[in-house]
Amino acid sequence: MAGRGSPTYAAVDRRDCVSCGTCAAVCPLGAVEVVRGCYAQVDPARCVGCGRCIRACPTGCIARVEREAAV
């Protein structure tokens, strides 16, 4: 998967997510999906950490996470 070579990926704080899907709309790799209309979820294996979803998210609930830190 494309994302594994990247040192970071995007992660969603579900508490502030309004599940609008803006992140999924701007993601060039289709790495984000809205789960059951409740929150967005990033597939770390596909995410390359480009940050487009982070910049577009209206509630700022997406942050960049180091891959090592997440293990």
Add this chain to the structure above:
Amino acid sequence: MKRKRHLYDYLWLWSILYFSLGFFNILFAWLGMLDFLLPLIFALVGGNKFFCNHLCGRGQLFLKLGTALKGEKGRATPRWMYQRWFRYGFLIFFLVMFANILFQTYLVFAGAGSLREAIQLFWTFRLPWDWAYTAGAVPAWAAQFAFGFYSLMLTSLLIGLITMVLFKPRSWCAFCPMGTMTQGICRLRAGGGGVDEGA
């Protein structure tokens, strides 16, 4: 890397068309009921926000316009705008205003009120809109609903445009009443609020 485009990616055109049509003939405002009913149907039947995520022409328009206007920059949406108390408070306010539109429609239907060929912006400012309706074309109550509903749609569009300019392109989505309502429904269906399970 380009994401595959779908036909529904162009629904921002529908949003422009809707407001243009309503400018010339107010009866087209009735088509806006699709934006009210479809999100609810998707949430209630499918348990998802497919409408918000893929079919919302207004959200697409804000993203397109906002990105064209200032790229991917944009100040963060103020935190209070997406906190629960504001989102649900705005939803309740919105529903009360919608109920008022229905009540005004009923008054005209019952003959207790007369048709007002005007739209009301921000629930306060009345603008004459009489060129958009030919008297007698449809029952007066149907026209009254159209004027009221178009007022609601145009007001929310303007609020969305203002927040788009001030903050992130789709800041409106943070407190959109339909988004709040459908997310609430989806969370209820998912159980546990839909945010606590998994990692």
